[in-house]
Amino acid sequence: MSLRTRLLAPLTSALVGALVVGLLALAPAPSYAGKSGALPQAAQAHHRGPDAVFKRSSYLCYGYADCRAKGMGNAGYAQNNDKMYWRMYSGHNCTNYAAYRMVRSGLPNTRPWSGGGNAEYWGTSMARITDDVPRVGAVAWWKANAGPAGSVGHVAYVEQVVSADEVIVSQDSWHGDFSWAVVTRASGNWPSGFIHFNDRTLTNQDPPVIDGIAKVGSVLSSTAGTWKPVDATVTYQWFGNGQKIAGATAPTLRLTRARLGQTVTVTTTASKLGFPARQVTSAPTAAVLPGELKNTSAPVLSGEPKIDQTLTLDTGTWTPAPDTLTIQWLANGQPIEGVTGGPTLTLTPDLVGATISANVTATRAGYDPVSAATAPTAPVALGTFTVTAEPRLLGLPEMGQALTVDTGAYRPTADTVAVQWLRNGVPIDGATGTTYQLVNLDLGTRISARVTVTRAGYTDLTVDSPSTGRIKTNPLIRVQTERLRHKVKVTVRVTAPGLDVVDGPVVVRLAGVAQAATLRNGVATVVLKDLPPGTRTMTIRYGGSDTVNRLVVTRQVKVL
CATH class of the missing domain: 2.60.40.10 (Immunoglobulins)
Structure with missing residues (x-):
């Protein structure tokens, strides 16, 4: 069960009464500075500052037994609180408990500054290592009369950093008892600062290990290494010959030709809220060997094999990426003269009936060229016209008048356009061209024009205009x-x-x-x-x- 789920209900008035004995401890009076720090009992009572109470905080446990039952320890202070640490008063005392935790973390049992030991002096005396950044293992420090603290301040040990605005601390108190509490910035009880004497650090138990063949084109992978706490977040940075590889921050690294001949390492950085980040580096690989250039998917042609249509070449996929790709277009397996090696080919009339293919050659510095060919197309077919505007007749359909044909529009543009005039759908002998003079033989019939367009490489297209009404004469x-x-x-x-x-x-x-x-x-x-x-x-x-x-x-x- 997490600490946050163990939050205690608000304390009863009786328990609050027991708590207000205070959470502070006094340092030796100035007249005792430089001595053992012990004062007569009367002096202790005389110099005890005001009590400190977290009126708007939630206590997770109170007393050694209660905290032990909830899995919230005191790091052995219960068995050692009769001793003085950093010349602080022994017993239930916030400064003695905080000093004990620092000594237990590995610091010598010598106060690291000269002068008074009251809690109010801790942050000011150690200003160079005091800031507003909570860390696990840091000392939370309250100035005199800040938040819940009395006139001599207060200190506690940071057990957990929940967020930048919430910490869980363990603490002891003058004439009070040992406890764990949650402190939030919004509560008004936020510490005046955090003193970083000897913060807890992330521990690397096993360095990262690189797996894979050190060869251009291959992929190396790395373990994160083993860290304590185990829920630390791990990031990666790869190096070639000790130089940082830009952008190489994933657990894997594809070896490019830039790595050829280099030894590769990876540095993993562990971070966790409340802990300073820590780095560790793997053992180096052997020198990276040359790789193999491979075509992993064949080139493919798309498009209709038809005159004036465009074929497009997908050059396929290659690993690693080639420096250059050279394209050769082929008709019936033979190079097409005059065609450059671009990825598209527009089919011209001279290619009618031929099958088209393309050959792709990949090259890369330090690699042998590799070629791959597409499958051939079907034989190139004749093109077909698209009518974009139908033919139409202009003029008055009466005897003696002249009719003109608008031959229409076509895509692509025709090379030649021929016209044949029709009477009732039957060709009229000698009636060609875009104009036709109506004669008496046309009376009572319907006249139309037949337009035939041609172009090299295309199937001829014939389109008839709409017919006139019956041709008549005026009475x-x-x-x-x-x-x-x-x-x-x-x-x-x-x-x-x-x-x-x-x-x-x-x-x-x-x-x-x-x-x-x-x-x-x-x-x-x-x-x-x-x-x-x-x-x-x-x-x-x-x-x-x-x-x-x-x-x-x-x-x-x-x-x-």
Whole structure:
């Protein structure tokens, strides 16, 4: 169980009463300075300072027995507290206990400064080793009247550093008892400083050991070494011939050619909150030997083997990384003339039908060149056009007019573009080029243009434009009237350029009376009856046909 989980509930008022006897101990009075430090009992009582109480801290245990039962020891002070250490008063005394822990850590039983031994003097007398950094094994020091301390200050032994703002200390107290307590910076009881007489250090029991073959391209690995405490955090730094290798801070090291001929070591640094870091270095390897250059995955081509497409070469993977990679492109196994050794190849018409491959040669200083080839592609196919804009016809689809074809757009650009005009989907003899003059043979038919594009290395592409509507001619209407009483006889003659005879329906309307007729040999006659007298507008509407456009004309007619 961790110390933090052993926090005691707040003490009862009776126990607090027992604690307020104080946690401080006095050094010898000034008149005794330089002697043994022992004072008469009356002097001890007379010079005892105010009590110190951690009113806002949590005690983990109180008294030798309670602390021992909770696994919180006193490092043998219970059996030795009748002795004086650093000339401090024996027994329950914060300064004697702290001095005892320093002597037990290996320091001589001689106070390391001259002058008074009261707790208030410890940090000021040893200012050169006092700071605000908590360390395990350091002495926590409170100035006079600082936090829980009374007028002569207080000292304790740092057992554990929980964080930069929390420590666990063991301590003894004048006319009080031995205890462990948690002290936080937020509690207001934070020490005035930490005195680093002889902090506990991390102990290396076994140095790091390097494993692996010292050979360029291989990977060395290292153990962390064995440390106490065992939960120390360990970092790594590799060295070549005693020089730090930049960035080499992992448990493993890949040996590059820069290490060739060097001996390699690793230094591990152990750190733990509350302890100063410590380093230890491994034994050196033998001198690093040359390595072997290997192709670990073969080069691969990607892309479509088709004219004007681009093949891309993945040069594969190599270990270690080569200094240079040289590429040779091949067609049917033979070098392609004029092609540089780049990682891409655009397929040209001269490569149609050939299989393409690439050979990659890796070189590295101190290594033999190694080559690896890709698998060949399928034979290079002819390219195909992509239509980016369809052909379309421009112009009026009437006899005598000229039609023009916009041949469209293609990717890639065609070398040649040819046009063939079509009548009802059938090629018109001699009708080529981008313009076509409509003739009487086109009347009633639909005209379109067929565009054929060609390019070296490509399959020819033929695209038809949309067809026109039916080609028609414009009619000419002549009207002859014969006026009778309350009726009119109307003769309509329709002619059109390009046609010998025009047919189709005719409707004649006058004064609200309409009469329909069908042209016969281009002529239609109607009689409009029951017409009111007067001058009226007559409308003649020709409905058109497959070859002739519709037309409407008007005439003024006087009805008798």
